[in-house]
Amino acid sequence: MFKYIKHTNYPINIQKKDVKMAKYLITQFGGPNGELAASMRYFSQKFNMPDEKGKALLNDIATEELGHCEMIATMVHQLTKDATIEELEACGLGSMFTEHGKGIYPTDSNGVPFTVSYFAVTGDVIADIQEDMAAEQKARAVYENLIDLTDDEDLIGPLLWLRQREVVHFNRFQELYNHYKKLGY
Numbered sequence: 001m002f003k004y005i006k007h008t009n010y011p012i013n014i015q016k017k018d019v020k021m022a023k024y025l026i027t028q029f030g031g032p033n034g035e036l037a038a039s040m041r042y043f044s045q046k047f048n049m050p051d052e053k054g055k056a057l058l059n060d061i062a063t064e065e066l067g068h069c070e071m072i073a074t075m076v077h078q079l080t081k082d083a084t085i086e087e088l089e090a091c092g093l094g095s096m097f098t099e100h101g102k103g104i105y106p107t108d109s110n111g112v113p114f115t116v117s118y119f120a121v122t123g124d125v126i127a128d129i130q131e132d133m134a135a136e137q138k139a140r141a142v143y144e145n146l147i148d149l150t151d152d153e154d155l156i157g158p159l160l161w162l163r164q165r166e167v168v169h170f171n172r173f174q175e176l177y178n179h180y181k182k183l184g185y
Contacts, residue, residue: 010161014078022079030106030114033138039065041119136170
């Protein structure tokens with residue numbers, strides 16, 4: 001079902017340590033508008049889609065979102081790999097270090113752990129697709145905010161790429177929404 005390609009969808013090679021940015025960025029891994037929530041949302045919703053078109057689209061995007069999780073985790077790792085304990089503490093990551101060292105753990109930027117309450121599965125095809133479109137717009141907005149918080153071109157490149165994928169996903173969900181509305185759902 002899945003084929004793992006052993007490289008990220010967009011090259012990531014961040015050279016500058018930036019613990020503060022890593023703290024902000026982790027929200028796109030485990031926060032309410034992040035990639036893990038999106039992946040689980042779409043994977044869970046696909047089973048209730050009324051046809052193969054909807055099931056395939058949600059599965060494809062869910063799988064791509066897992067790749068985005070890998071990208072975010074890679075960026076956070078590169079931003080913090082040379083950080084000292086003092087630098088982690090100064091940016092409010094001391095408790096995270098206590099629990100997880102420099103491991104990547106799904107939280108939002110405030111350290112609140114990932115929870116399934118971040119995504120909705122109603123069983124209503126139209127409501128779920130509308131939720132998916134809103135989720136993509138929220139993720140796009142977060143990426144734009146993250147871009148505004150850095151001047152590191154090594155970080156801006158992948159963030160712009162991820163932002164653009166949110167736009168593509170929104171458009172694909174909108175097409176599916178229109179398709180199902182025409183069918184009377």
